[in-house]
Amino acid sequence: MMKLNRRHFLKTASLAAASFATSSFSATENSVPRPPSLGSSVMGLVVPKMETVRVGFIGVGQRGSGHVQHFCRLEGVEIVAICDTNPLVLDKSIEFVKQQGFKAPARHTGSERAYLELLSRKDIDMVIISTPWEWHAPMAIDTMESGKHAFVEVPLALTVEECWQIVNTAEKTQKNCMMMENVNYGRDELMVLNMVRQGVFGELLHGEAAYIHELRWQMKEINQKTGSWRTYWHTKRNGNLYPTHGLGPVSQYMNINRGDRFDYLTSMSSPALGRALYAQREFPEDHERNQLNYINGDINTSLIKTAKGRTIMVQHDTTTPRPYSRHNLIQGTNGVFAGFPNRIAIEKNGNGNFHQWDRDMAPWYDKYDHPLWQRMGQEAEKNGGHGGMDFLMLWRMVYCLRNGEALDQDVYDGAAWSMVNVLSEASVNNRSNSVNFPDFTRGGWKTGKPLGIIGA
Missing domain, CATH: 3.40.50.720 (NAD(P)-binding Rossmann-like Domain)
Known part of the structure; x- marks a missing residue:
């Protein structure tokens, strides 16, 4: 049990403040030694x-x-x-x-x-x-x-x-x-995970993930709510500020940290124009929002190479006027699934024509709905939270703790997925040269077991 003293608080506050100031480019796998482990792996931890x-x-x-x-x-x-x-x-x-x-x-x-x-x-x-x-x-x-x-x-x-x-x-x-990456518990993402595990797409080759969500309106949240602090990140970093919603599911499809891992990344950003233009349009000339220097590119695109040679495109855009999308694309040797809107094309055992999208998802849900969604989907939709994914995520967390099962996401997942934020900035600031991902599993990814499909 920690002691509640002033020294501890100052140390904690310093760590929080340092997250604003630390240079991401200096903190890559090549420049930061892998620290020694202070314990044993928590991969598959059961309490x-x-x-x-x-x-x-x-x-x-x-x-x-x-x-x-x-x-x-x-x-x-x-x-x-x-x-x-x-x-x-x-x-x-x-x-x-x-x-x-x-x-x-x-x-x-x-x-x-x-x-x-x-x-x-x-x-x-x-x-x-x-x-x-x-x-x-x-x-x-x-x-x-x-x-x-x-x-x-x-x-x-x-x-x-x-x-x-x-x-x-x-x-x-x-x-x-x-x-708590809630998107991993969406119906579509769970279904695609089930399809991947059953080999519907063949050997996986490429994925696409995104967080495309116009959020300029949050700039009007001045003294409270998300925009009161999140707006400033657009003045502090130029990269992918929020990578995990699209990347989490694709990572689980590809068994990242459980047979494969992120190897390196390259990233580039578009000009940063949209937020300054929005501030000029929506706020008085002397308003604080018009005094900020917005440096984060309106659109950031990063490419990840995995240890097995697969590729993942990750995009971030919370500024431009465009429809919401997480992409959620997975391509294999036998076909592809893409989201927003959902569509699928399969060569063998599909609709017989992979040159055209099959947009009728009902038969695919009937055949491949994830057992977890079959069991709890109706309850999840009833309770809501981004279509039920929030409720299902929390339900599953509690279920695992009460039943002595390993969680579906561990500390290594959270660390790897979050690093796109850091490494994209490092790459952008160095003419899009590639930067290496740290291996937070310390080699454990080679023997880690893929996330299974739990029974209904």
Whole structure:
């Protein structure tokens, strides 16, 4: 159990602040030595079964408050405590829990280190962290050091050094640290994973992943909500700021860290024009939003090469006026699936014409719906959260803890997927030259078991 003292808080705050200032280009696999392990691998980690999972929440703003609501609908959980620096959103979540007929959770607030008080409690098993990005790594590390399992919103970390610290802490404490990539629990993504495992696409060759989501409107969130802090990242980095929503599913299709791994990346960005133009149009000339220097390219495109020679294109665009897309494309020797809109073309055992897209997905759902979605899909859609994927992710996390099963995503996944943020900036800043991915598994990927298709 960690000590709640001023020295510890200053160390934690320094780590959070450093995530803004650390130069990503200097922190590549070639320049940062692989640190020695402080424990043993947590790949496939199974912890003792918990009859009741006792939960604490750090951050209950726009994202975290939704998690609180979902947990109120899960069996076998107890919401013990909630922490937030904003007393208004904190009290709103506490009141929601009470309205559902549960005991009021303990309330922790008052300063940025109030979360340490929550972590000092002995009646919490897992902690849900839904805070601004720069706090994810220090809070995850503190959570594991306090003897609790950490579940962190995306991205897991913002520098190579932070990722190694998180991995080492997980291995030392033998605690779970899962980055909560909810898109892995979408119906389409689960179905495609099932199809890949059954060999429908043949040997995999190439994937495409994206986060294309126009979010300029968040710039109008000045003093609170996501835009109040996320806007500034467009003035601090030029790369892919948010890679994991599209990349997580493609990584699972390709068994990244479980038989293959990311080897190196090259990246380039378009001009950064859209946010400055939006600020000129939507804000007074002397407004703070018009004084910022937006450097993040409106569109970033990165290419990843895996150890097995496969390729993955990853794109980021939260600025241009265009429809939402995650691409979600997987190409194999026997055919291809692509999302937004869903379509498929298969050479053998398909519709007989791979020169045209098959857009009728009903027969494919009937045949290949993932057993997890067959079991819980109706409940997930009923409870909502991005079409049900949020609820299903949280349900699955609790299910694994209660039944002594390994989680579907581990600390190595979160670290590898998050590194596209860091390495894309490094490549962009060096004329798109390639940069190497750290191997956070320390070679464990060679023998790691692919994520299986769980039974219904």
